[in-house]
Amino acid sequence: MGRWGITLPLTGVPILDHQPLVSELTALGYTDIWSAETSGADAFTPLALAAQWSPTARLGTAIAPVYTRGPALLAMSAATLAEVSGGRFVLGIGSSSPAIVSRWNGQEFTEPFARTRDTLRFLRSALAGDKVTREYPTFSVSGFRLEKAPAHHVPIMLAALRPGMLRLAAREADGAITNWLAATDVPRVREALGDKELAARIFVCPTEDADAARALGRALICAYLTVPAYAAFHDWLGRDKVLAPMREAWSAGRRKEANALVPDEVVDALVVHGSAEQCRARVAQYAANGVDTPIIGLLPTGGDQLDLVRRLAPGA
Numbered sequence: 551m552g553r554w555g556i557t558l559p560l561t562g563v564p565i566l567d568h569q570p571l572v573s574e575l576t577a578l579g580y581t582d583i584w585s586a587e588t589s590g591a592d593a594f595t596p597l598a599l600a601a602q603w604s605p606t607a608r609l610g611t612a613i614a615p616v617y618t619r620g621p622a623l624l625a626m627s628a629a630t631l632a633e634v635s636g637g638r639f640v641l642g643i644g645s646s647s648p649a650i651v652s653r654w655n656g657q658e659f660t661e662p663f664a665r666t667r668d669t670l671r672f673l674r675s676a677l678a679g680d681k682v683t684r685e686y687p688t689f690s691v692s693g694f695r696l697e698k699a700p701a702h703h704v705p706i707m708l709a710a711l712r713p714g715m716l717r718l719a720a721r722e723a724d725g726a727i728t729n730w731l732a733a734t735d736v737p738r739v740r741e742a743l744g745d746k747e748l749a750a751r752i753f754v755c756p757t758e759d760a761d762a763a764r765a766l767g768r769a770l771i772c773a774y775l776t777v778p779a780y781a782a783f784h785d786w787l788g789r790d791k792v793l794a795p796m797r798e799a800w801s802a803g804r805r806k807e808a809n810a811l812v813p814d815e816v817v818d819a820l821v822v823h824g825s826a827e828q829c830r831a832r833v834a835q836y837a838a839n840g841v842d843t844p845i846i847g848l849l850p851t852g853g854d855q856l857d858l859v860r861r862l863a864p865g866a
Contacts, residue, residue, distance in 0.1 A: 552837065554864045555582030555845035557612070557751060559596050560855040568596075571856050572603040578863035584612040584642070584751070584845045588650065594627050601635035608638050612727050612751060612845065613709040615646035616669040617657045622694045624669065625676040629700050632677075637702035642727050642749075643669060644709025647777055662779075664688050667718055670706060674722070677704045707749065711783035716742040725749065729847070730774055732819035733835040735787050740840035749843035752833055755823040756858050757851040763823035766849055768812040771820065776800045776808075792816060821849070826861040833862075 556575065559565050575583065583600050587593035593611040600609055609631065614624060624643070631639040645651075645662030652659045668686035675682050679699030682691045705724035710716045716739065719726035725747030728739055740748060753770065755763040774780050776797055784793060792813060799808035822832040836844045846862055848855060860866065 553581045553608075553843040554579055554833075555584050555610075555749070555843055556580050556859055556862075557586055557845055557847045558583050558600065559585075559591050560848060560859070561590075561850055563855055565591060565596055565599065568600075568856075569603050571859060572600050572607075575604055575859075575863075576606050578860060579865035580607065580863060582608045582610065582843055582845065584610045584749075586612060586751075586847070587614060589654070594631060597631055597639070598634055601631070601638065606638075608640060609635050610640035610707070610749075611642045612707075612749065613642040613644040613646070615650060616643050616666050617646065617651040617659065618655045621669055621672045621689060621691055622676070625673055625694075625696060628673065628677060628704055629696050629698065632700040632702065632704045633698070637700070640705045640707060640724075641673065642707045642709065643673070644727070645779075646709075647779070649777075661688055663714060663718070666708060666715070667722075670708065670718075670722055673706055677706075705747075707747065710743070711779055712786050713742045720744045720746050725842070727751070729753075730780055730783070730820060731787065733832065733839050734819070736836055736839035736841055738787065747842045748840060749845055750836055750841045751845045751847045752836055753821050753847045753849055754829050754833065754862065755821055755849040755851060756826050756829045756862060757823060757853075758825055760823065762851075763821065763849075764814060764817045767817035767821035767823070768809045770849075771812050771817065772796060772800055772805070772808050789816065826858070826866065829862060830864065830866065834864075 585593045593614045597609045628641040645666050648659045651657050665688045668688045681695040707725040707727050708719040708723045710719050710726040726743050727749045729751035796808045796811040822829050833844050
């Protein structure tokens with residue numbers, strides 16, 4: 551295996567309680583720690599702690615939304631993480647979703663492709679130490695320069711689901727971050743991205759109770775794959791017909807029916823479940839199909855999550 555990542559913090563585990571686990575991750579075979587940002591911990595603070603607890607792991611945000619912080623604040627946060635990690639930080643940015651941007655943060659969710667592109671271009675200049683005065687199509691910056699530019703290049707990766715954003719990542723970023731895809735979908739994403747780094751968050755539910763894993767998977771699939779960006783992603787991947795009944799029931803407010811209409815084969819393709827050994831093999835298949843950095847997103851099973859992370863390590 552090459553890289554092998556884990557999403558932290560774990561659901562329901564206090565951030566400071568992660569220290570013993572983080573300190574042993576690299577010995578277990580994990581190379582990467584990636585954060586997520588929805589309604590729990592922010593994307594940056596857990597990584598600042600992890601940088602002190604793990605001396606070698608690469609650290610990344612997957613992802614920091616481009617709407618919820620100003621461009622200059624994003625640059626400052628990235629520069630700070632780059633400094634405290636000794637140059638081990640990767641800034642993952644993306645448009646996020648209307649719920650997070652508009653309903654929770656009161657910002658307009660308009661022109662997500664353009665806003666992501668403009669933020670990427672600004673960050674490239676700012677993190678290089680340039681003084682930025684520029685009218686971008688979606689925002690303007692006048693006279694900003696980081697007080698202390700990073701000593702090393704800060705890689706920037708884009709959250710990307712479809713060809714347009716994947717091609718932007720290929721042209722102007724250091725790579726792309728994707729999720730909610732099957733291992734068999736990876737070659738299509740890889741073809742659009744080219745040879746830049748591809749990271750993928752893979753949802754892993756390590757339990758041999760297939761019914762429980764599928765029930766959780768169905769609930770998550772209904773919540774995510776009805777979001778327009780994810781719906782369009784799976785249309786592109788060829789799941790438009792198989793997901794149509796679920797989407798129709800969901801849009802009509804028949805949520806329980808929608809849940810039942812997600813076929814087992816879709817859940818099994820998009821959510822890794824089974825024994826820890828089986829889960830490791832499934833994650834490795836993503837890597838074999840073209841993912842450079844598989845990132846485990848551990849789903850709650852009722853078991854000890856810290857122990858499950860250890861059992862899912864490539865060296866377990």
